[in-house]
């Protein structure tokens with residue numbers, strides 16, 4: 001997993017609530033056996049019409065907006081457990097998703113992918129959205145060590161929660177497998193004493 | 197203070213507790229399928245790791261398989277590659293694999309219980325959100341992402357934060373025509389799609405006690421649709437009777453010992469939950485969804501809300517536009533194009549029996565294409581033995597072979613853009629059943645009656661159905 005420490009970037013606003021994983025990456029694109037390439041089909045049915053033409057009204061097709069931060073409406077990532085959703089967002093080039101509420105499995109999958117999910121208050125979310133609408137070039141700053149998301153130009157900032165273990169993993173680029181393997185003796189001992 | 201069933205099972209599986217309260221949870225059973233496992237196997241290979249406990253792992257092909265001609269090579273090259281990759285990986289890593297053509301093949305959440313692999317008190321995971329289905333047996337079962345699939349493969353453990361505890365109690369007697377699917381659609385319509393987030397749910401009360409195991413699976417299956425990590429129901433005599441004699445269930449003395457343990461699992465009287473909800477069974481009526489998430493459900497006789505009655509107005513508008521519906525309208529009488537009876541929510545033998553009882557000697561409406569996809573080969577075989585498939589075919593239903601099929605539209609079983617499908621599955625998301633497909637979620641009872649009528653109806657108004665209601 002890639003390390004994540006700080007990030008300064010413009011953002012893409014996705015003004016939709018309850019974005020589910022079937023929207024992020026429709027099932028018909030889950031046939032691959034590797035992790036790469038899902039970004040091409042990120043939000044496919046919103047991004048392209050049935051003839052494969054880009055829909056100009058969808059934000060990813062709007063040249064005004066770009067950046068490594070996706071700002072989305074509440075309850076982002078509900079539905080299926082497909083990690084492909086997090087891979088698609090990451091593969092497209094995002095490194096951070098900001099919302100006022102995330103579905104559990106998506107949040108876990110994002111953290112395991114190296115994509116940072118930042119959960120903020122609904123009111124801060126609205127402030128961020130108005131900032132990016134007023135000026136698509138607005139820079140956002142993410143500081144994982146200090147758990148802070150800020151809009152320096154506007155003097156706005158809010159801290160966010162992240163589990164200390166997951167934070168350590170992201171800061172160092174570690175993943176859980178290394179850690180679990182290091183516990184092998186304890187796992188074996190657990191199996192010994194466990195009733196059938 | 198007493199413990200909930202969830203705590204009893206979870207605590208019995210904690211290998212270690214780390215700083216910050218994160219826990220190392222031991223996993224008893226790991227189900228895998230072709231879509232979410234290939235990258236996890238690659239991860240093991242990349243690191244030169246073996247699969248730690250192959251004997252606790254079971255694989256099947258379900259999401260991406262055709263439901264016609266399963267004995268022939270899969271026509272779609274990508275699907276074929278994925279299904280073959282699973283087979284190869286299982287051979288390489290020593291995992292039992294119920295692939296296409298195997299008598300145990302089927303939707304992963306259907307085969308685990310029917311083979312007796314799923315047993316009370318276990319921790320069960322699968323790279324699929326509807327793993328919550330297994331909670332019907334009093335297990336801690338939940339869906340995981342592919343990175344976690346790799347973790348379980350490598351260590352039989354996961355690093356997790358303990359979810360909060362929720363209890364949903366439904367007491368009383370449900371009215372005619374109300375099925376387990378209606379109970380769970382009703383609950384989700386009350387709590388919303390995020391209402392269970394961060395929680396593990398226990399379903400308690402008369403309504404669940406009186407349900408068959410199939411019904412309990414339908415309920416637990418949809419726990420994820422309100423955002424919960426999982427849902428479970430305490431095991432009881434119904435559970436034990438279901439498990440007894442199944443292929444991988446303990447037998448003889450071992451079974452009695454197991455039952456003695458399973459009887460210790462139910463939540464203690466004084467156990468405390470973080471969140472509690474109570475509903476009255478008498479308030480529940482047959483349900484149907486109108487929107488693009490499973491929380492957007494109404495009584496079959498109800499009306500779609502008005503714009504000023506909903507909180508997420510933008511979402512509501514977008515949903516109705518996608519569905520081609522208007523605020524305030526009733527769905528009764530709406531013409532539909534497809535009926536899909538299948539998925540890990542409602543494709544078990546009990547569901548097929550119910551549908552067969554209703555359609556026997558009748559014929560589906562001419563404007564409807566009706567498809568039945570059994571949850572597993574075993575369900576299909578049993579349906580054949582009982583003559584159910586014959587009844588359904590005579591009624592004009594297509595009988596397919598086992599798989600996920602139009603539940604997620606990954607194989608060729610897709611609903612065409614703009615067409616309406618009444619479905620017994622669990623998700624009505626935009627494009628879930630194919631790009632542009634419009635889905636109404638209902639119980640198998642309503643699906644069967646609607647297939648006969650070709651439009652949305654209230655099954656309770658048909659006198660001839662009195663004996664099934």
Ligand code: SF4
Pocket residue numbers: 258259303304305324326538539540541599600603604621622
């Ligand atoms: S039937 Fe549908 S919900 Fe169930 S496992 Fe298959 S795709 Fe998922």
